Amino acid sequence: MNKLQLLINYSVNMKLKTIIILTLTVLSVVSISSCKVSQKKLEKQRLDSLLTRSKVELNSLLSDTCTKTLDEKEKTLATIKSYQLRNLEVGELINKTEKKLIGEKKAELEKEEVERQKKHNEELELNKVKKITKTLSEKLENNFQEIAEAENNSQADKLIRETLEYFITDQANVLIIIGEFNGEKDYEKPTTIIKYLNLIKDTRKSINKIEKIHYQNDKIKLLELKRK
Numbered sequence: 410m411n412k413l414q415l416l417i418n419y420s421v422n423m424k425l426k427t428i429i430i431l432t433l434t435v436l437s438v439v440s441i442s443s444c445k446v447s448q449k450k451l452e453k454q455r456l457d458s459l460l461t462r463s464k465v466e467l468n469s470l471l472s473d474t475c476t477k478t479l480d481e482k483e484k485t486l487a488t489i490k491s492y493q494l495r496n497l498e499v500g501e502l503i504n505k506t507e508k509k510l511i512g513e514k515k516a517e518l519e520k521e522e523v524e525r526q527k528k529h530n531e532e533l534e535l536n537k538v539k540k541i542t543k544t545l546s547e548k549l550e551n552n553f554q555e556i557a558e559a560e561n562n563s564q565a566d567k568l569i570r571e572t573l574e575y576f577i578t579d580q581a582n583v584l585i586i587i588g589e590f591n592g593e594k595d596y597e598k599p600t601t602i603i604k605y606l607n608l609i610k611d612t613r614k615s616i617n618k619i620e621k622i623h624y625q626n627d628k629i630k631l632l633e634l635k636r637k
Contacts, residue, residue, distance in 0.1 A: 432457050439632050440632040441599050457496070459494060460494060460496055460499060462490065463489045463494060463499050463502075464498065464499060464502065465490060466485055466489060467486075467499070467502035467503065467505075468502065470482050470485060470486065470506045470509070470510075471502070471505055471506055471509060477513060479510065479513055482506075482510055482513075483510060486503070486506055486507065486510065488532060489503065490503060508586065509611075511607055515566070520624045539595055542622050543623065545575065545629075546619040546622065547620060547630075548575075549572065549575065550615070550618060552568055553572075553573065553606075553609055553615040553617075554615045555568050555611050556568045556569060556572070556606060556609045556610050557610070557612075557614055558613070560608065562610070563608040566610075568605075569606045569607070569610065572602075572606060573606070574605065575628065575629050576602050576628060576629045576630075576632075577625050577626070577628035577630045579601065579602060579603040580601045580602075580603065581600075581601065581602045581629055581630055581631060581632065582599050582600075582601060582630075582631045582632070583599070583600050583601060583602050583604075583605045583631075583632045583634065584596045584597070584599055584631065584632070584633050584634070585597040585600075585617060585633075585634045585635070586620060586633060586634065586635040586636075602629075602632065616636060616637060617634035617635060617636060617637060618634065618635060618636075618637045619632065619633070619634060620633040620634055620635045621633040
C-alpha cells in the first residue's frame, strides 16, 4: 500500500472518529436535557399533588363536620405548613385554619376549666354533706344514748321531741341492717323514727349505730342503722 492510500485511510478514519464523537456528544446532551425535563415534570406533578391534597385537608379542617381531635388537627396543619407551598389559596386556607384552631383551643380550655370548677364544687359539696352527716350522726347517736339513760319519761320525751326536729316527719322510715349478702343489704322489718325512739325509751338501750342518712329538703327522710 502506497503512502497516498495510507493518507486517505487515515483521513477517513479521523473523520469517522470525529463523527462518532459528535454523535455521542449530541446524544449525551439530548439525554441530559431530556432527564432534566423529566425531573422538572415529576417535581411539578409532586407539587400539584401536594397542593391538591393540602387544599382538601385544609377544607376538611375548616368543616364543622371534621371528626379529628384538636391534637390531630394541629398535627395535620403542621404537616401542611412544613411543605412550604407557595400558593395563595393554600396560604389563605392555612390562615383560616390557624384562626379556627385557636378558637377551638380556647373553647376547649374554657370547657376544661368549667369541668374542673364543677368537679371542685361537687367535691366541696360532697365534703360539706359528709361533714354535716358526720356531725348529725354523732348528735343523733348521742341523743339516742341520752334517751336510753334518761332519768324519767319526761326527760326522755323532751329528748325525743328534740330528735324528731331533724326528721321530715315522725313517720320517717328507719331500717335496721341485719346482714349483707353478695352486696345486698338485708333489713329487719321497717319501723318509723317515732316508734324507734320510744323503743329506746322503753328498753333503756341504744344498741344500733347510724350507717347512712337519706335527706329530703335538708331533713332526714330515711335512717339506716346497724348493730354496734
